[in-house]
Amino acid sequence: MTTSPPASTALLTDRYELTMVDAALADGTASRACVFEVFARRLPAGRRYGVVAGTGRLLEALEHFRFGDAELDWLREGEVVSGAMLDYLADYRFRGRISGYAEGELYFPGSPLLVVEAPFADGVLLETLVLSILNYDSAIAAAASRMTSAAGERPCLEMGSRRAHESAAVAAARAAVVAGFAGTSNLEAGRRYDLETIGTAAHAFTLLHDDERSAFVSQIASAGPGTTLLVDTYDVEQGVLTAVDAAGTALGAVRLDSGDLPTVAREVREQLDSLGATETKIVVSSDLDEYAIAALAVAPVDSYGVGTSVVTGSGAPTCGMVYKLVLREGSDGAMHAVAKASAGGKASVGGRKTAGRRIENGLATEEVVLLSPDADVPALGQVAEVDELRPLHVTFVADGELQPGWTGADGVRRAAQRHHESLAELPRAARRLSAGDPAIPTEIITV
Amino acid sequence: MTTSPPASTALLTDRYELTMVDAALADGTASRACVFEVFARRLPAGRRYGVVAGTGRLLEALEHFRFGDAELDWLREGEVVSGAMLDYLADYRFRGRISGYAEGELYFPGSPLLVVEAPFADGVLLETLVLSILNYDSAIAAAASRMTSAAGERPCLEMGSRRAHESAAVAAARAAVVAGFAGTSNLEAGRRYDLETIGTAAHAFTLLHDDERSAFVSQIASAGPGTTLLVDTYDVEQGVLTAVDAAGTALGAVRLDSGDLPTVAREVREQLDSLGATETKIVVSSDLDEYAIAALAVAPVDSYGVGTSVVTGSGAPTCGMVYKLVLREGSDGAMHAVAKASAGGKASVGGRKTAGRRIENGLATEEVVLLSPDADVPALGQVAEVDELRPLHVTFVADGELQPGWTGADGVRRAAQRHHESLAELPRAARRLSAGDPAIPTEIITV
Known part of the structure; x- marks a missing residue:
């Protein structure tokens, strides 16, 4: 008898994540290389900064994201997905790469908080779980x-x-x-x-x-x-x-x-x-x-x-972070930036991103998001005055392997330290409780 | 591999629930007969009615409220409680009685939503779990x-x-x-x-x-x-x-x-x-x-x-329901109504309660709470025009035994039906979305 989290986290998700993969398996696009990005379009009204939290929990949950007999039986009986999809799910292990802002780091509108690189099927399946954890924990x-x-x-x-x-x-x-x-x-x-x-x-x-x-x-x-x-x-x-x-x-x-x-x-x-x-x-x-x-x-x-x-x-009980496909392989084998284009403030920016925080005289002045319109990973070295940019992306999972130090009690201590140091960098006005704009602006630079 | 809830729910609680019992075991009051009551002092601002939800989940969690080796070992290593308390926890099973509003029922300020009857130790240990589940699910x-x-x-x-x-x-x-x-x-x-x-x-x-x-x-x-x-x-x-x-x-x-x-x-x-x-x-x-x-x-x-x-x-992401001791055995062996008395809107009404909803011409007109200042269980028959009072209390657990029909898929269907029927009884104005007072008043009658 233990108080661990559920042995499998795989059904803590939306039905459409599975049905999309089912269709993509049938049409051959499920294996297309993809890059997904988590970001928030805005902070809760009046807030000066956001705080990334939950990353450690997400990585712990990822280890338990497995479809066992109980999950597969229920999906089969409910005819939720096809037999081919059940076979795919039975073998599912995340084998891609996850990088992003360290837990405890501050963020601003448009900050590329998490980057998931994997074939479409492997990456899209994680959407709901990633957002549930980050949206709740970061709000708290x-x-x-x-x-x-x-x-x-x-x-x-x-x-x-x-x-x-x-x-x-x-x-x-x-x-x-x-x-x-x-x-x-x-x-x-x-x-x-x-x-x-x-x-x-x-x-x-x-x-x-x-x-x-x-x-x-x-x-x-x-x-x-x-x-x-x-x-x-x-x-x-x-x-x-x-x-x-x-x-x-x-x-x-x-x-x-x-x-x-x-x-x-x-x-x-x-x-x-x-x-x-x-x-x-x-x-x-x-x-x-x-x-x-x-x-x-x-x-x-x-x-x-x-x-x-x-x-x-x-x-502000949730953060409104979204998980968007920003780059994917086409039928030509090349990588293409993609983005929703339609109305209502929901458009997003396609392409691969990384980020640095500009620090001048010990104080943060700007969130710099580097955008590459193609498959290349942008590097902070591509902008001037790179010594002023504190890199914000770290690696959590490489080739499916969890990197050490981000989970469990160690992860919490490290995140608390990160939060403390990042907050110390912000201009003092950022700590005002009154409503206002984000403490620093976000600049997107296409490289 | 399953997606069940944690095998034990016993540590999903506040530390003080355990330390209070520890002290009460030592001084002999842990076994005093007690009645705890869950109620909400008010509805979220402007809301016309509340909806009780989570009862079925609570009863499911109660079945898993057991202190196993993992829980006991951690409590021992952290020196959270005494050895006597660890022995008590190892044997813990809820053996009391739980009654209250059926899941899906509507409620109003002061409605006695859940009544837990048990020795102090057995009842107080459930406080945090009861409130977590009811406060969240009812808010949704x-x-x-x-x-x-x-x-x-x-x-x-x-x-x-x-x-x-x-x-x-x-x-x-x-x-x-x-x-x-x-x-x-x-x-x-x-x-x-x-x-x-x-x-x-x-x-x-x-x-x-x-x-x-x-x-x-x-x-x-x-x-x-x-x-x-x-x-x-x-x-x-x-x-x-x-x-x-x-x-x-x-x-x-x-x-x-x-x-x-x-x-x-x-x-x-x-x-x-x-x-x-x-x-x-x-x-x-x-x-x-x-x-x-x-x-x-x-x-x-x-x-x-x-x-x-x-x-x-x-x-309104939580309900503000509280879990209060309203009646307890004294050193004289008699039952005494008890209540916090001090300032700040946090005073509560001691004594045992039951409730009925007055229905006239098919429409709810009043929430009637019957209060007994002593150990007797009040009965709706003690007020006039009892035929107009729809009883609101049902039994969920008797002598530690879960009563059938409240949990799992059946419980959800039954709760949805209860919600549908109770809402149909409310005056139409209760469904207005604009801010206003509770749809019907709550009257407390001491019998």
């Missing part, structure tokens, strides 16, 4: 990044599991840590990615006991005086008094989960100090988002417990 | 219900997998069908819950081919002329011409995924009719939400493909 990381920016040196703790789908909650905890959160209440996320897990007690624990003191005494006996006591079940002032009386001045922290937090935090700080509990910290946790965190900047608060707003992307 | 169903209402007799098809966490996408498809959607693009949802799966082709399929005609000919050869051809990759008018030329007038449908849909749909309908393809249907699918669907009511459209907005709850 983008919101979390604004919160950790607003919190400054004070730690943010992710406590939103109950406001998200139970598996999404695990991904959300992970994405929040990529964007600077210090820990999570979610145990499965802790187990799977070696994250710091945190937790205090709920009002139910106090209500279970005959009185508040009994509950505090019990929690201290179990967890030691360094624990965090929830003091707002009945009356906050009395709760603080009881807490310090029960735990002594070595009490680790008190948690406030209701009321006007700036006011209550100030009163509680004064009370704790007057009781000699000057080292006892204050954790707040009531419907916080980046704006509420910013509003608490001058309040005597030591850490922020964030729930609903982080796991729902604080108003 | 509530949005989906507005969409199917706006669509009237025209089918809505769920296509949002790529805009949601990959496992949440499966739940979203299921919840959308509970609220009246006719099918989903998500294969795993189709497999797990016997849902109708649907799919056409993406722009990538057209772009893969040397020209649009080759793509259409290939798709027709594979799927028959009854397929749906995506006609907006290049030029819509030319696309429709090519589609009918390739498939004949028996062409099943064309899909439009961009442009000003009311205008384009009208032009395409006229063109199809003029080509003799009078039976060919039109599917539209570009960033639709309930408002866009309503705006297309007079356009010649046959079905709606809905993505982002349904899987993100159309502006």
Whole structure:
């Protein structure tokens, strides 16, 4: 009995991915060499930057993207695809190449976030899974990044599991840590990615006991005086008094989960100090988002417990990233740039791309996307002042082989580091919470 | 190799659920008889009603809520809980009672949606899992219900997998069908819950081919002329011409995924009719939400493909349901109503509850919540005019035994039927999309 992800991720996809491949197998185009690209046409309204997250999870899911008997039987019985397609799926392993922005990296409209190179069939099958993971995880990381920016040196703790789908909650905890959160209440996320897990007690624990003191005494006996006591079940002032009386001045922290937090935090700080509990910290946790965190900047608060707003992307619960065919082999054997041409803001730019971030005097000034109209891979060396361009593309999978360092707990640590360093490069205005344009412009240069 | 959910759901929870039980085991309160209640303090701003969804998934997850070696080892190594607690967890089975609103039922602020009766330890451990599932699935169903209402007799098809966490996408498809959607693009949802799966082709399929005609000919050869051809990759008018030329007038449908849909749909309908393809249907699918669907009511459209907005709850991606201890045994052996008392809108109403919906002349007029201040289970017979009260509580788990009919594909069908019938009872104004108050008031009667 394990808590691993599903043994196969292959049916976590849209039906049309399979039926397209079925038709392409029959007409011979399934084996055409293709390049697919993931990008976002825009950031959520008013946001200054996006944060790539989920890449590690995607690479983990890719290892489990296999069609086993259970999947094939169901596809056969439902007559979803042909017998030839079932044979193809039974042998499916991704044997192509995946490169793109490192997890934790920032992005802007048009940034070529992920590049998948494979025969059409092998590449198109991954579309839905790639987008599900990147769109959700990146939405959480983008919101979390604004919160950790607003919190400054004070730690943010992710406590939103109950406001998200139970598996999404695990991904959300992970994405929040990529964007600077210090820990999570979610145990499965802790187990799977070696994250710091945190937790205090709920009002139910106090209500279970005959009185508040009994509950505090019990929690201290179990967890030691360094624990965090929830003091707002009945009356906050009395709760603080009881807490310090029960735990002594070595009490680790008190948690406030209701009321006007700036006011209550100030009163509680004064009370704790007057009781000699000057080292006892204050954790707040009531419907916080980046704006509420910013509003608490001058309040005597030591850490922020964030729930609903982080796991729902604080108003932007998905990213709108798309997965587009940008280059494919033709019947002439040559590679051709392709793009949807029609109306409604959905046109895309065909051709192969790479990207660099222009850094001047330590600050990012521009996202430079190099576009090659043909099969050649563009190189940053093709533009002037190449020393100012920080390369953004790294390799995740080569010839079907997962490259080391991007998955598991190591991947999360590396992504958090990447996020931290990339954010430090942005102009300070990028961290403003108010609505505005992307922090730096994206320039597309055809080489 | 299977695509089942994780074998254990036990760590999909918050750390404090375990540490609270640990302390309560040590002080003897873990075995106190308790009643927990799930409710929502309010609906998302402007919404007229909520839709309970996820109950079947919750009951399925409950069957897998077991602490196996993998979970216990990790808890032991991380020193999350004591040895006594590990022994308790190793034996954990839910042996209590769960009742509440049937899946698919509508709800209003304060409706007692789920009632969990069990010793404290057994009941509190379920909090996070219960809320994760109900909060997400109900958010999707509530949005989906507005969409199917706006669509009237025209089918809505769920296509949002790529805009949601990959496992949440499966739940979203299921919840959308509970609220009246006719099918989903998500294969795993189709497999797990016997849902109708649907799919056409993406722009990538057209772009893969040397020209649009080759793509259409290939798709027709594979799927028959009854397929749906995506006609907006290049030029819509030319696309429709090519589609009918390739498939004949028996062409099943064309899909439009961009442009000003009311205008384009009208032009395409006229063109199809003029080509003799009078039976060919039109599917539209570009960033639709309930408002866009309503705006297309007079356009010649046959079905709606809905993505982002349904899987993100159309502006309300979670429900804000809470899981509160409302009654517990005291040291005197008697049952006591309990409730958080402090400030900030987070106070709750202690005591045991049941609910009925008052139906007059076939229309719902009021949500009646009966509250018993002590251990007695209130009965609808305790209020006058009981014949007007449709009982809302059903039993899901009794003495730890799952009752039949609520899970799997049967559960989804039953929930969709319940949703359909409950919605038909609401006054017509409840289906208005504009912001307003809950469709019916909630009255709490202490008996």
